[in-house]
Amino acid sequence: xxxxxxxxxxxxxxxxxxxxxxxxxxxxxxxxxxxxxxxxxxxxxxxxxxxxxxxxxxxxxxxxxxxxxxxxxxxxxxxxxxxxxxxxxxxxxxxxxxxxxxxxxxxxxxxxxxxxxxxxxxxxxxxxxxxxxxxxxxxxx
Numbered sequence: 025x026x027x028x029x030x031x032x033x034x035x036x037x038x039x040x041x042x043x044x045x046x047x048x049x050x051x052x053x054x055x056x057x058x059x060x061x062x063x064x065x066x067x068x069x070x071x072x073x074x075x076x077x078x079x080x081x082x083x084x085x086x087x088x089x090x091x092x093x094x095x096x097x098x099x100x101x102x103x104x105x106x107x108x109x110x111x112x113x114x115x116x117x118x119x120x121x122x123x124x125x126x127x128x129x130x131x132x133x134x135x136x137x138x139x140x141x142x143x144x145x146x147x148x149x150x151x152x153x154x155x156x157x158x159x160x161x162x163x164x165x
Contacts, residue, residue, distance in 0.1 A: 027106035028164050031114070034157035035100035037150040038093055038121075044147050046090035053086055089124070096120065096154065103161060114162035121155035 026032060057079065096117045102108035125148060 025106065026104060028104050028161050030157045030164060031100050031161035032104035034117070034154045034161055035097050035104055037153035037157065038097035038100055038117075040150040041093045041147065041154060042090060042097055044150065045093055046087070049147075050086060050090075053082065057082060092120065092124075096158075100154075100158065100161070103165070109165045111162045111165040114158050114165060118155045118158035118162070121151050121158065125151045125155065 099108060099113060099117060103110070103114060128144075128148065128151075
């Protein structure tokens, strides 16, 4: 039974972020990296070996962020349906999404026209919604 509607809205927004980042973003990143020659540095070769180390680092980093969005969505769903109650966790999730948005905007500032494209705008909207509704939901716990 639904016990925290704001948490459900935040969970839905975080779920969109999981799909947008994990599927759409991954396809975009892969397409971008295919056109770039990746050359390992001497240090990275010593530490990780030759070959696809750059691809692996980008991929792992990308999917760590997606996993954080997924874990946030799960915690928000659990809160929405009363299986989890933690005001502090909800506020942490809100601040985490704000931090991701801040990093995205800091990098987007380098290419402001790119941030006005539909996908980054949708992504920014769902991150703001997840942050805002997580914070609102924390007042209901």
